[in-house]
Amino acid sequence: MRWSSLFIPTLRDAPAEAEAASHRLLVRGGFMRQLQSGHYSMLPLGWRVHQKVAQVIREEMDAIGAQEFLLPAMHAASVWQASGRWTSMGDEMFRLTDRKGGEFALGMTHEEVFATLSLELASYRDLPQLWYQIQWKFRDEPRPKSGLLRVREFAMKDSYSFDLDDAGLDRSFDLHHDAYQRIFRRLGLDAVPVEASSGAMGGSASVEFMVESDAGEDDVALCAACGYAANVERATAALEPVENRPSSDAPESFDTPGVRTIATLAELGHPPVHQVKTLVYRVDGALTLVLLRGDHPFLEQKFVDATGAVEVVPAEADEIRSALGASPGSLGAVGVSDLPIYADEALRGRSGMTTGANVDDVHLEGVDVERDVAVDHWVDVRGILDGEACASCGEPLRVARCIEAGHIFKLGRKYAEAMGVSVLDAEGTSRVPTMGSYGIGVGRAMATVAETHHDENGLVWPMAIAPYEVVLTVVKVDHDDSMAVAEGLYDELRAAGVDVLLDDRDGRPGVKFADAELVGIPMRVTIGPRGLESGALEVTTRADGEQTDVAVEEVVAHVVDAVAAGRAVGR
RNA sequence: CGGGCUGUGGCGCAGCUUGGUUAGCGCGUCGGUCUGGGGGACCGAAGGUCGGAGGUUCGAAUCCUCUCAGCCCGACCA
Incomplete structure (x- = not known):
């Protein structure tokens, strides 16, 4: 093409709202323009890159024997009702009504529709199947951001595997794992596979492909020594042994006027490691206490994964007060018997602890967690911190900000079962296939390359x-x-x-x-x-x-x- | 959804506090001349419902109310 006849509207200055490097450069370079928040028009240059990224993905999917489809982007409500996700997807799903009053959704993902097609699989001889498409997804993101990195409308390569048994699923999963590594290598992305939380998708295992970047939205724990890598949403770390402070026969209260935070309590001679932090959440409607060591952050995703809870929201100050008799800053679990209590594993065996007394401006010391608190469930819900020791080899972990460039899941039989999929095995017995689902956002991959391949003069495409x-x-x-x-x-x-x-x-x-x-x-x-x-x-x-x-x-x-x-x- | 901020030609901004001729500036664009190996110079020109609605006022980009949109942080999120 001749530049003189191409539409490449480059800008000397990036729009004020663009902050991420990829966002600034893709707009400045004339690759794309924003229509609304979270929706971008691809200009000729941007569309060429987008198509080339899609082509790399397509080639590697074809190479593992996957077959390309194209499914509708708009789905009748009934399809989503069958899996139960019509309700569980909540506000993130765009919904619309046709002239006859029929309800529809714009697809956020395609497990249900692919599973519907798989109803025509009849025999174990038809398996395994690897199906994929590159299709537009719609998600009513609460906060689109960073240009193409988080949008509400985007192309995704999503693939789905159907296997008779777990060994087959493992094979399909591994094929994708390898294909993804090849894809990211060809795109020039240094993508690290990490253990991930499966979130709303459910399933038994999932791996995210993470690219280190300040523009990312996920934190990943990495061990340079043994290669351990996990999203902090499920990462574990070895706990440095802590020597308990001398304990007493029973907790003793002491006045702490105006003390509301871990930090100020620490100044009074109670280091955070010797404090119990008490959080109050509404978990699927029920008021619940969550206990952590004073210096440990709470990771809601870990809690959700551990409990299967659907809705986990911090409780309001007034409901906390009416349930416990005190306000945040003076809360504790000692003596609480009418609320479910979850305690983080790091509190096991701990004594000589300080915590709130459920009386404003009063704390307790000399608390022995197992003796004094009616813990219902011990769970791992703490966020690990940069520099903590790796659980497998003891070397320090590094926590790095990353962009999630791809995510692969072992789904199991949940969707196939919901949609009524079954095949006959060699013995003539009806069996429900097990599924996997695998996604790469095309535009996000493109933005990730831009994010990691640029200098002060502009983009540097592979x-x-x-x-x-x-x-x-x-x-x-x-x-x-x-x-x-x-x-x-x-x-x-x-x-x-x-x-x-x-x-x-x-x-x-x-x-x-x-x-x-x-x-x-x-x-x-x-x-x-x-x-x-x-x-x-x-x-x-x-x-x-x-x-x-x-x-x-x-x-x-x-x-x-x-x-x-x-x-x-x-x- | 909570907190913070921003809407003024295509892009970046000033003007608003303290209301008052025709709303400025840089970049870009168009015509012209000279240029031509790192965003050149000069001359001329086009382009703006000041996000929207309502209000206060003799008079509103400027003050007030409401509203819409966008950005950032958090919550949320395959």
Whole structure:
């Protein structure tokens, strides 16, 4: 394509609302524009990258024997009612009504619809099946953010496996695990597979593919020594042994006027490790106490995973007061018998503890958790902290901010059962297949690459997904020899299958160089009178800025080789 | 949903506190001349319901009320 006829609206300044690097650069580079919060229009450049990312994914899915489908984006309510998710998905599902009053949803994911198709699987001989699509998903996110990283409408590659037994599911899962690693490698992403919480999807196991980035929304615990990697939503760490303070026969109360926080109580000689933090939550409607060590954060997701609770929300101050008789800051579980009490494992065997007395401005010391508190359930609900020891090898863990680039789940038989899927096995017995589900957000992957591949001048696309692989920058378009050479190279490179962009705009060279760098084309060939006189053209690599003089007649071969090498990265 | 902030030509901003001619500036855009290897110079020009509605006032971008939209933090979230 000729730059002069392309729509590439680059901006010198990023819009004020764009904060994440990928957001700023994708808008500045003319790849996309926002229509509303969470909805972006892909411009020609952005759509090319999007399609190339999708193509990489498609190739690797095909390589593991998966078959591509395309399912409807809009689904009748009945499909979702069958699995129970019509209600459980809540406000995150976009819903609409047709002219006849029929209820519909815009699909957030496609387990139900694929499972419906799988009703036509009849025999164990039909299994396994690996099905996928690249289709638009709609999610009424409470807070879209960071450009393409969290949106309400986006393309996702979602695949689903159907197997007769757990061994088969393991195989399908492993195939995806490997395919995902190849996909991310080809995209130039350093994606780490980590143990994850399965959240609302349910199922027995799930692995997230995480790319370290400040723009991410997840924290991951990583052990450099043994390779342990887990989302903090389920990460564990070894607990440093704590020596209990001397205990007494019974808790003793003491006045703590105005003391409302762990920190101020610590200043009075009660270190956080010797405090019991008491949180009050409404868990599926029931007021519930959650106890943690004073210095440990509460991770709601761990609690949800451990209890199967659907709704976990902090209790309101007035309901806390009427239930416990005190306000937050003076709460404790000693003597509480009418509310369910969950205690974090880190409190086991702890004595000489300090906690609230359920009387404002009074605390208790000398508390022996197991003796003095009627704990109903011991659970692991604490968030681990950076630097804590790895549970498997003892080396310090690092907690890193990451973007979730992919997520794969072992779903089990939940959806197949709900939709009434069964096949006959070799003995003629009816069996419910077990499913897996596997997702990669295409736009998010694209933004993640932008997030991790840029410099102060703009984007730096890997060859595999660059909108164009080479740009021929004509320094002076009214110099006939320059244009003639450029046109020749353009034709030859196109004939060789290279995605080449001819910058034939009548503009200042500085502007054209800056645009080429902002847009992130991996290679630039500069064509101007100066080079033509010497018979050598300057070839510049975007990633490292390296400039090579190449004889005019060798430019095509040079570029073709470099493009081929770039495309092969990660394969 | 809670907290914070912002809406003024395509993009970035000033003006608002203290109401008063024709709403400015930079970038970009259009025409022209000179230019031409890192966002060039000069001349000329186009482009704005000041997010929207209501109100106060002789007079509102500016003050008040409501509302919509967007961003950030948190909650939430395959």
